[in-house]
Amino acid sequence: MKTGLFLGLATLDLIYLAGKPPGENQKVVASDCTIAAGGPATNAAVAFSSLGNVAVLGGVLGTHAIAQLIRADLAEYNVRIIDLAPGRSDSPPVSSIIVTEATGDRSVISINATKSQVDSQAIDRDILTSVNIVLLDGHQIAASQEIAQLAQSKNIPIVLDGGSWKPGLEEILPFVKWALCSDNFHPPDCCNSEQVFAYLSAAGIPNIAITRGQKPIQYLSKGSFGSLEVPQIQATDTLGAGDIFHGAFCNYILQENFINALAAAAKIASSSCQFFGTREWIKNLKN
Template identity: 65%
Template structure:
């Protein structure tokens, strides 16, 4: 059954290059391959959610700079609806430059994120969540996300957070969250271990918590029970966006209400994506839908 998802957070233009190795100081390197796509955690998650034939809306402040046409074209191709709350913005959107090394699939990213393109909370209205089945927040639009979280909670719409890293203001949103899916780099203030991260999130009454660790097993705490979910072993071509893709797939699979199964299926999708260069090639590949 088709579901509807609202994704709020970072939207960028990603310029991604595949190279044999990283350039050294004052060195020019010729790339072996490149892609230009829309990027950002919520954006890549939205594309993934749409991949499963769900109705997908990306809430953002994109504006009308010429560069935005490249972002819009990519998202239109993948059936993601853009709800732009700052259509008159003339400044360029955030642009990320990414280098992926051919032998390892590791990547280096430089970006200014969403610090200069924040959406005012005054632009958020309750009707935004009409007919929405799930909300994902990546933490790059804290003020607007808090408004969305409050509206969603009042209507019992499940809220997922992509905790890639701690961002000031997350502490206000977390009490509304149903699923906290964090990376191993997510450390709230005064937390110095994964155990303390679990304890902090559990103290906010978040019922389902997971910490992804790349190729290592996913750790989770669900309804008071700890456990691990194994992830597929692969030879990675490119790890860019794997976490974002994981979150988008999780938003699809969690409608079965089985937390650990959703984590495992999302891990399979993310692992599959890592076997292709960039964040879009996997979409056009043959894959078994779990």
């Protein structure tokens, strides 16, 4: 059993299934609804735990009642929490998500971590005790910089969840061993995948992958380019698929090489898209 630290965003997700998102000044009645803890690092931690590991989430929760809902959900999935701002009284971010029934596409509105940043002093230097792998989602830049330096000093490898570019990430890139990026990840002056690969390679990252939904994953590993087909499914809900991919990757990369870990993680992520919400796939995994 391995232990992973997942540092970044913790939200409460209100997830609705509907025929389509509402237009301007329009109301829509949903056909289903579910509530779960969310955020890239959070969903990745749940996936990592569900695959038989110890997952530790480092994020901002505080004392607000909504934080208790997040804690309760994560306790159900055996995710340990390190609260980076335990005395904070403001609400954690709440995300509202509408999943379109026919396509599984999702529309999301959230404040993310813009109002809940912590500084590097929030990091206990013992946070990496017994940790085998670290995932950073870029939502807590100062804390991530501190963790990255600590991890390097302890030879603990780092995975970057590159969902979108965030100022300050350039300070973290030299510490990253595996960068898993979405098609929407655009570092400064980068407009296409070739430029993204070049930028991240120049920063010293040896293993880079760009996920593109149902299209093949593009990767660059130790100077060699390639592409990897992903399982083709009829999507019910794509919400959190990238996060689940990252959590699964953290599990498999501790057992497999880069390409095999990508393939195994893609299989888990694709499977998750066949279920509404970000948790139902776990029940199927255990059946």
